[in-house]
């Protein structure tokens with residue numbers, strides 16, 4: 001890469017991993033982060049002895065290399081857990097994933113779900129991924145669609161599944177075999193299914209331990225540097241603190257909609273493409289409780305429209321050290337968007353009322369502390385404009401030597417493992433292909 005220096009915007013896991021891999025290979029780079037500390041979404045906060053993550057953040061590994069890197073960073077501070085997660089359905093709990101654990105459901109619902117599944121499979125056609133509703137019905141049948149998949153996904157994405165494609169779901173939605181569904185319908189099947197059947201979490205401290213370990217091993221992280229504008233012609237970045245820097249190679253993990261607003265004089269078609277990006281936001285309320293344990297589960301899904309949250313998880317079941325002795329803590333997740341706005345003035349009261357309604361809080365339970373994370377960019381929405389708008393924007397950025405990276409910089413549904421690996425790939429391509437054109441081709445081939 002010669003004497004060119006790489007500038008990385010954002011010190012979340014994607015930016016940290018890119019920098020770590022570049023520096024390990026002897027290349028120079030600088031990371032600029034707007035917050036006072038690195039980590040992005042992978043951060044934890046200690047309030048009165050309760051350690052809260054920025055919403056639930058658990059590590060799942062599909063790739064040995066990602067696991068080895070995390071192990072190298074965290075050493076012994078990493079424990080594997082067997083998932084214990086559930087779905088709330090009409091006042092009862094069924095094991096997650098719903099589609100493989102119909103056993104606990106009322107007879108007529110179980111019958112409808114099973115018959116629908118068998119009929120969908122009998123059809124034998126591979127459902128198209130162009131329409132998420134058709135994909136759900138074609139994969140799981142109408143019963144599972146009606147009783148879980150459609151209400152849950154509508155609540156989570158904030159738009160109905162027919163307005164989305166199913167391009168995002170590789171591995172994220174378990175697709176059990178016919179045998180597995182029948183098995184799970186006739187008895188309480190404890191065999192786990194899905195990419196997240198086990199997860200890893202630090203033994204001590206929250207998920208922020210991972211970002212902290214990365215940060216200790218990366219030089220040149222500059223915090224308090226909020227990018228305000230990028231002059232793509234002069235190749236300059238202007239920060240909110242008055243500093244400006246020239247760049248040779250720029251890696252951006254800044255959320256795409258924000259980046260669009262930072263580049264002046266965008267061509268009209270690119271500006272329109274930025275305007276077509278959609279996302280949901282996540283309002284996360286963490287509670288530190290005086291009582292011992294409202295649940296032994298790891299997390300529970302709530303597909304019901306009348307309940308404000310779509311998921312509740314229990315930090316103290318990931319690691320005892322996350323709460324003071326004899327206490328417990330939970331995280332609550334509520335999804336909202338421009339299409340389904342949230343009344344932020346009343347949501348706290350509503351959440352606590354709903355926690356009581358579903359039995360996770362009881363009258364008289366004392367809440368010792370509250371922690372709020374209002375996550376503006378939760379999940380990019382894969383609607384019918386998503387693929388073309390994203391591709392147009394990424395091609396434009398690459399052409400101007402801005403390399404998109406990470407969940408929000410590259411605008412994809414990605415896990416922590418995914419962004420760590422993408423940071424590695426971006427670093428390797430920068431080292432291997434110093435010539436821009438070759439790199440752009442390689443990046444497009446990788447589908448990023």
Ligand SMILES: Cc1cc2nc3c(=O)[nH]c(=O)nc-3n(C[C@H](O)[C@H](O)[C@H](O)COP(=O)(O)OP(=O)(O)OC[C@H]3O[C@@H](n4cnc5c(N)ncnc54)[C@H](O)[C@@H]3O)c2cc1C
Nearest residue numbers: 010012013014034040041057058226227406407414415416
């Ligand atoms: C609610 C929720 C739950 C999740 N749960 C899990 C889970 O259980 N397991 C899992 O593997 N993954 C989970 N994820 C995904 C995981 O959080 C992400 O894949 C990963 O943390 C993204 O890292 P990133 O570096 O791409 O983005 P970020 O972490 O968002 O980092 C981007 C960085 O850029 C900085 N930045 C933004 N704008 C500017 C600017 N103008 N100037 C300078 N810096 C800027 C930000 O401050 C931030 O530090 C979850 C995500 C969400 C939203």
